[in-house]
Amino acid sequence: MSAEMLRGAPVASALRKQVIAVIEANKVQPCLANIVVGENPAAGSYLDSLDKAASKRGIATRRLKLDEAVTQDELCEAVVEAGRNQSIHGLMIQFPLPQGIERQHVTDLIPSARDVDGLTTESLGAVLAGSQRHTAPATAAAVCEILASDERLDPCGR
Secondary structure (H helix, E strand, O other): OOOOOOOOHHHHHHHHHHHHHHHHHHOOOOEEEEEEEOOOHHHHHHHHHHHHHHHHOOOEEEEEEEOOOOOHHHHHHHHHHHHHOOOOOEEEEOOOOOOOOOHHHHHOOOOHHHEOOOOOHHHHHHHHOOOOOOOOOHHHHHHHHHHHHOOOOOOOOO
């Protein structure tokens, strides 16, 4: 059996079109907020490309920048506040976080309905239990979409 490359670009293109159609049908501009702690050039570049891609699809973005010296309590307060903000539909935290901040504790403060990365304990547990209403981590979801797009493959149960 020879190896054959699976192509993600057609799948991504179809998903982008679906996102635009859903946004247009709902007549609400979704907003993605990113919480960033400190100055991280790599995260900045990633967020710049994310902002550009979101803008092309009618999604607003916000960056909530916090100082590198932020305490865990201050960061937790910012996450809870963003999670309660009704104008924010999706929420991400940029990693890494400063030393001494408990990543999972902070992440678990994101409401599961706004957990874009699918990294809260609740979201991960729901995905593992097979719940379709939660967001799976992006890379895993992308692999599943690509596998499901090829009629020769059946990723169910794998």
